[in-house]
Structure formats: C-alpha cells, structure tokens
Amino acid sequence: MRRRSDVLDLDPVSPRRWPGIRVLIPRSDAVAGSAASVLAVVVLWQVASTSWVPSILFPTPLQTLHGWAAMVREGVLLYDVGVSLGRIAIGFLLGTLIGVPLGIAMGLFRPIAVVLEPYVQFFRFVPPVAWIIPAILWFGIGETSKIFVIFYTTVFLVLLNTMAGVAAIARNQIRSARCFGASHWQLFLWVSFPATMPYVLTGMRLGMGNSFAAVVGAEFIAAQAGLGFVIIESGTWMATDRMFAGMLTLGLLGILADQLFRALSRRWASRYLMPS
Amino acid sequence: MAYVTFQEIDFRYGLPGPLIIRGFNLEVRRGEFMALVGPSGCGKTTVLNILAGFETPTAGEVLVDDRPVRGPERDRIVIFQEPDSLYPWLTALENVEFPLRVLGVSRSERRARAAEALRSVGLQGHEAKHPGHLSGGMKQRVQLARALVLEAPIVLMDEPFAALDAQTRLILQEELGQIAVRTQRTILFITHDIHEAIFLADRVGVMTAGPDSTIKKIVEVELQRPRVRGSAAFGELYEQINQILSEEVRRVLRREDSLL
Numbered sequence: 062m063r064r065r066s067d068v069l070d071l072d073p074v075s076p077r078r079w080p081g082i083r084v085l086i087p088r089s090d091a092v093a094g095s096a097a098s099v100l101a102v103v104v105l106w107q108v109a110s111t112s113w114v115p116s117i118l119f120p121t122p123l124q125t126l127h128g129w130a131a132m133v134r135e136g137v138l139l140y141d142v143g144v145s146l147g148r149i150a151i152g153f154l155l156g157t158l159i160g161v162p163l164g165i166a167m168g169l170f171r172p173i174a175v176v177l178e179p180y181v182q183f184f185r186f187v188p189p190v191a192w193i194i195p196a197i198l199w200f201g202i203g204e205t206s207k208i209f210v211i212f213y214t215t216v217f218l219v220l221l222n223t224m225a226g227v228a229a230i231a232r233n234q235i236r237s238a239r240c241f242g243a244s245h246w247q248l249f250l251w252v253s254f255p256a257t258m259p260y261v262l263t264g265m266r267l268g269m270g271n272s273f274a275a276v277v278g279a280e281f282i283a284a285q286a287g288l289g290f291v292i293i294e295s296g297t298w299m300a301t302d303r304m305f306a307g308m309l310t311l312g313l314l315g316i317l318a319d320q321l322f323r324a325l326s327r328r329w330a331s332r333y334l335m336p337s
Numbered sequence: 338m339a340y341v342t343f344q345e346i347d348f349r350y351g352l353p354g355p356l357i358i359r360g361f362n363l364e365v366r367r368g369e370f371m372a373l374v375g376p377s378g379c380g381k382t383t384v385l386n387i388l389a390g391f392e393t394p395t396a397g398e399v400l401v402d403d404r405p406v407r408g409p410e411r412d413r414i415v416i417f418q419e420p421d422s423l424y425p426w427l428t429a430l431e432n433v434e435f436p437l438r439v440l441g442v443s444r445s446e447r448r449a450r451a452a453e454a455l456r457s458v459g460l461q462g463h464e465a466k467h468p469g470h471l472s473g474g475m476k477q478r479v480q481l482a483r484a485l486v487l488e489a490p491i492v493l494m495d496e497p498f499a500a501l502d503a504q505t506r507l508i509l510q511e512e513l514g515q516i517a518v519r520t521q522r523t524i525l526f527i528t529h530d531i532h533e534a535i536f537l538a539d540r541v542g543v544m545t546a547g548p549d550s551t552i553k554k555i556v557e558v559e560l561q562r563p564r565v566r567g568s569a570a571f572g573e574l575y576e577q578i579n580q581i582l583s584e585e586v587r588r589v590l591r592r593e594d595s596l597l
Contacts, residue, residue, distance in 0.1 A: 233422035236391055239409040241436035241487065251435070255426045336469035337425040 120302040125309065128295075128302030138291070142310060145280065145287040148204065149272045149318075152211025156272075157265055159212075160219030164264075165257060167220070168227025169249070181220060189214040189275040193282055202283035207276065214275040215268035219261065226260025227253060231337070258333035262326055269322060273315045288314075339364035339400075340523055341388065341491065346397035348383055355548035356395065357383055363542060363552055367490075368521040372534035374578065375544030376586045381527045384544075385493050388525060389415050401491065411436070414489040418496040420476035423468040429455060429479050430464035436487040454486040455479070458512065474505035481513070485520065494526045498533065510536055511563075518562060531578050535571060536564050541578055546585040546592075554581055 086094070103122050110121040120128070132138035167174040167181075189210050196206035230253060238252045280289025288311050295304035326334070346361040357380045365371045373381050386392040388399055390409040399406040401413065414436075415422075423432050433454050437447035455464055458478040468476055477497050484492050498506040514537055517524055528534050534541045538558055545553045556578055560570055 231421040233415075233417045233419065234424060236389070236409065236415065237417075237422040237483075238435075238439070240389065240411060240414050240489075241439045242411040243439045247439055251438070252424065255424070258426070332426045332467070335425045335467045337421055337423070 117299065118301055120305050124302040125305040128300065128304075129306035129309065132291070132303060132306060138306075138310065141286055141288050141291050141307075142314065145276050145289065145311075146314070148207045148279070148287065149211055149269070149276050152208045152275075153215050153265075153269055153272050155208070155212045156215025156268055157219050160216040160264065160268075161223050161261055163216075164220040164223025164261075165227055165249075165253065168224045168257075169253060174224075181217065184213075185217040185221065189271070190278045193279055196279075197283050207279040207284065207287075210279040211272045211275050214271045215265075218268040218271065219264035222260045222264025222267070223257055226257035229260065230256040255333055258330060262330060262334070266319065266322055269318060270315065273311060273318070277311065338366070340367035340369075340402060341365040341525070342400040343384070343388070344398045344400065346384075346387060346399065347395045348380070348387065348392065349395050357547055357550060358394075359549040359551055361397070361551045363555075365523060365525060367523055369540065370517050370524045370526065370538045372526045372528055372538035372541045373544060374528055374531060374534050374541060374582060375550065376546045376582070376589050377529070378589075379544045379547040379550040379585070381544060382495050385415070385495050385525060385527050388491075389413055389493050411440075411487060412489055413491040413493060414484040414487055416477070416480045416484055416492065416494045416497045418499050420468065420473065420480055423476060423479055423483075425468050428465050428467055429460060429471065429475075429482075432468065432479055433482045433486050436483060440487075450486050451482070454482040457485060457516070458482045472505075473501050474509060477501065477509060478512075481516070485516070489522070491523045491525070494524060496527050496529065499529065506533075513537060514563065531575055531582065532566060535560070535574050535578070536566060543578060543581045543585075546589045553585065556581075 107122050110116075110119045129138070163177070167177055192210055192213055193206070196209045200206040200209060234252055234256060235248065238248050243251065276287065277289035277292065280287035281293045284290040288307050291307035292304050292311075295301070295307060341364070343361050343363040346358055347356050348358040348361075349356045361384065363371075363384075373384060375381050383392060387394050388401075388406065390406050390413065406413075424435065427435065430448070430451050433451035434447045437450060442450070452461075452464060455461060455478075458481050460475060460478050460482065463471065463475065468479065471479065480497070498509050501509065510533055517537065526534070526537060531541075535558055541556045541558060543553050543556065544550050556574065558574060560568070560574070565571060
C-alpha cells in the first residue's frame, strides 16, 4: 500500500519507514558529498569557460561572482529578487486557495468533476508560457499579467493533486465516520480534508517549483523588474556574468523556498504526513 | 427474542450478475456473540456490510430492534480487518475520542472516556502514539477501544485478527472474549478460523459457498467460559463445523475444476 510519507518526499517521520540508501550515508558525509559534487561542477565550469570554450558568451564562475557582487552593491539584485518573490507568493497563494477547494469539490462530488474535468484536462496541457502574451493583452504589462501566469501554473498542480488525494482516502475511514454519525461537514473537515493534506502539500510543493520557472517567462516579456527581467536585460547587453548571476540566484532561491516549505510542513503539518 | 434479524436477504453487485447472497435468514439475540464462517467469497463480509448499512440488499430487509436498517448509524460500529479505518493524523487517544467528538461530548469528558477505553484494551502508555507507530495488534485494539467508547450496542467485526501473527491473535481472542462477556454487546464476528469462532462465539453460522450463498447450519457453542481450546468438547465442535465447511469448500473446488 502507498504510504503518506511516500507521497510527499519529506524527511522520515516514522521510525518504521524503510530508511533506503540514506541509512548507509551519515548526514555529515552526505553534506560533504554534496559540497564536493558542487565544487567539482564549479571546477569543471571554470575549466570549460577558460580552456575549452573561452568566450564572452560563457562567463567563468569568478566573473559570475563579480557580476553578482556588483548587482548586490548597486542594490538592484535585492530589489529584483523582492519583486519576483512577491509575484510568486501572490500567484502561488491564489493558485493554492482556488486549487484546494476546487480539487476537494471535484474529488467529492461527481457532478462537479463531470462538468469541470474537460477544462482541467485541456488546460493542464497548455503550458503557462503560452499564456504570457494573452495575459499581457488582457491584463496589461503590470503585475496582474505576471501573477496570472503564476496562478495558472500553480492552480492545476494543486487541484489535480488534491483530487488524487480525495480519491485515495481509505474507504474505511469514511465508513467509520459514518458509523459514528458524522455529518457531511464533520466528514469533510475532520476526515476528507486532513486525509488529503499530504497530496495538497505535494501539489503546493510542485506548484511552487514551477512558479519559479513561470515567473522568469512572465518577466521576460514586458517587465521592468524581477529576476527574469535581469536575465533577459543582461543578455540583451551581453552582460553574461550578470545573466548567469541572475540564473544562479533564481536556482538558489528555489532551493531555499523548497527547504522553507519542507521545514514549515514538518513544523505545522507533520501529523498529516504520518504513515497509516 | 431477536435483536438483529436478516429477513430473506438477496444481494448482488450491479444488475446483471449472479446473486451473491440468496434467501439469507438469521436472527441474533441481544448480547449474543454470533460468528459467521464460510468458504472464501461466500459473502460473509457482504452480510456484515448490509447490517452496517454500507450496502443495500437487493431484496429482503434487516431489522435492528424491529427498526429497518437504512444506512450506517452509531448503534452499529464496525471493526475492519485492515486497521486503515484509523486516522493516521490523530493519536491513538484522539482516534478513540473521535466518535465522542462527533457526538459533541466536551473535551475533558471525551479525553477521560477515551483514556479509560484505551486502558481497558491494554494500551495505557500508548495514548500519544499515531497509528503508524503501533503494531497491527495494537491498531486493532485501538479500533476495539473506539467501538467500546461509543457504547454502541452492536459491534460488527470483519476478520479483525486475520492479519495478525498467531501469538497476538490468541492474546486478542482471549481479551475480546473477556470484553464480550463484560460488556454484553451484540457481536457479529466474521472469520475464516473455526477455532476462533468456537472460542469466542455463542453460536456459529456456517455459510454455503457462493453464489446464492446462505446459512447452511447454525451450531450452538455450549461450552463454559473461559473456553479451553484443547478440550474434547471443543474438538468435537471443531470437527462438526469443519465437516460442514469442508463440504462447501469441496463444492467450490469441484466447480472450479469443471471450469478449467
């Protein structure tokens, strides 16, 4: 049987969980291994950018670091990071707020699923980048169009995962609650919603990851600030060191956001991630 | 006088298809421990599900205290074979509290009653553990405590010990026997295990092989409690039930052979 802890690959919450290969690698060794791997890639990058393909189009790690430091000194990087994160946060939250209840409603009530499923199935194959131009045409070049694209990115991932969560609720959990005389609302609030939580969190986590990709796409076109704007603007001026610095910042922010999400999930939602 | 009555129950899943159960009649007295045994697939769990209100019979009626069963109600609590009816996000104590929470019992009272129910099934000290951190036997005890805390007059048990190791099964059988005598609940107990049925039940109903399954014979278990598995009387009852059951199992095997 599929366990909750497998659905969202958070750190183990149960001593019974099969430890996998992680048990063979002590945590300190794992950190050292990851650090060594990153160092090796940086060295490889240095060699490639200086010896194999030396070009202004391919900055070295040191040049990238200089570009990054310059942007920090000028105060532009922090501003652009703030702008991008703000857009991601609003779009992501809106996508989650709409996706979760809609996913539960579609999972619980067949008529709602029948009506909405064709649209969900259709639109989930239309990538967010395809919506950038229509969004600009409809909402203008301001914040709304960017937030819309991030909302669109998040909402289907959250919705589909939530639906999957509702479908995966153990039938006996529902049956027991019905034996106890639970009303529809009690069934929803005390059984369906908490049982779906691991799937909701998985959807949110995937949605957040994809939001970082979407924000760059949205900021490539008609933006005056944001990490996507930094990347495209630097590319236009052949400032490839700054372009790479923007990309690295994006990746690092993504890792940080993911780690923060995992930490918050463990802190506030660990009981919903318990194995059955 | 019968407390639970199955009247000429027919049941099939969906319209085209054979009847799983045909003309099923059974009366269970108040406070009686009734076991049902039968070949695999004969519809024992379906009988339980019909009484629980999870399934609607194709024909016939089930009465509890002369009132027809229309759906699940809190006078009939089910203990499932798989302990997946427990809520993994709740602790053992919170799981047992759950039915009282649904009833609107105050927090302090439900805490006290749930703790007492857990104690009565030997789970004191495990209140704060989540189901995922309990063994199979402990999970079944939590299910039992949850049934006890609600004081439902009827407890339906669907092979509750089938997935447990032999030693745990024996211990839980002993404990269930004591609880059944102490609480005087009406129990419908589904099992494959003839020993288990004789050890626990006041009567054992043997079902025919499906489809068109029904009660073939009801055997009275007139043994003193606590029962001794190795006694001669126990052995005779075992032989009697085993013979009836073997005929049904052989009937299934013959039918399967003829299909090959």
